[in-house]
């Protein structure tokens with residue numbers, strides 16, 4: 660864990676995510692865009708929560724703020740016991756925060772072209788100090804869970820879009836981060852594979868007490884969420900989901 664300290668009595672449950680009154684304005688003056696007006700959201704460890712909203716409603720902006728990729732304009736974000744943003748960053752080392760505590764699954768799988776699939780997945784644990792053999796064993800286990808283990812020795816460019824997406828999901832899980840942020844992770848996948856991805860995310864949440872946010876408008880997976888946040892015009896509303904069983 661990092662040496663970070665909460666500055667206020669409000670905290671999420673250990674490992675969880677808490678966002679309060681978050682606002683993000685792009686640009687300034689006449690051309691300013693208020694992408695997030697007032698976002699409030701909580702994800703407990705062990706939960707997979709959906710974030711659903713029309714195009715341009717601020718979903719990606721919210722994930723990028725929470726992932727410390729862009730800076731919010733105001734509000735508060737807490738990861739576990741640590742306030743990471745409160746009208747300004749409260750963490751000195753945002754790189755370490757991103758590397759050790761947050762797993763990202765993006766729409767486009769940004770795999771490293773000159774590493775084979777296995778090492779793309781094993782890289783982060785290796786960088787975090789895990790022995791290479793152990794990191795590769797974990798990578799193979801994840802690739803197997805995602806049914807793409809037969810591509811372990813291939814280079815990313817040799818894979819189909821769906822295979823690349825599954826590899827990028829394995830990579831996001833490899834470090835066992837306490838938080839996973841997924842932006843449309845199942846968009847290029849067929850129904851069976853999309854549900855397999857949701858099964859893995861739910862297992863991960865349950866077994867490792869990960870807090871997971873999945874941005875989606877994929878009708879195939881929306882019934883799997885127990886809780887959904889709808890975002891519209893930069894504001895969130897919480898709603899109960901169907902929570903359909905996955906196995």
Ligand SMILES: Nc1ncnc2c1ncn2[C@@H]1O[C@H](COP(=O)(O)OP(=O)(O)O)[C@@H](O)[C@H]1O
Pocket residue numbers: 685686692693694712713714715716717718719720721
């Ligand atoms: N870098 C940026 N500069 C200016 N405006 C942006 C930028 N990124 C997103 N926006 C605007 O912010 C709003 C929310 O965008 P985004 O978070 O990408 O929505 P979504 O992911 O829900 O489609 C949109 O109006 C979009 O045009």
Ligand SMILES: [Mg+2]
Pocket residue numbers: 718719720
């Ligand atoms: Mg988006």
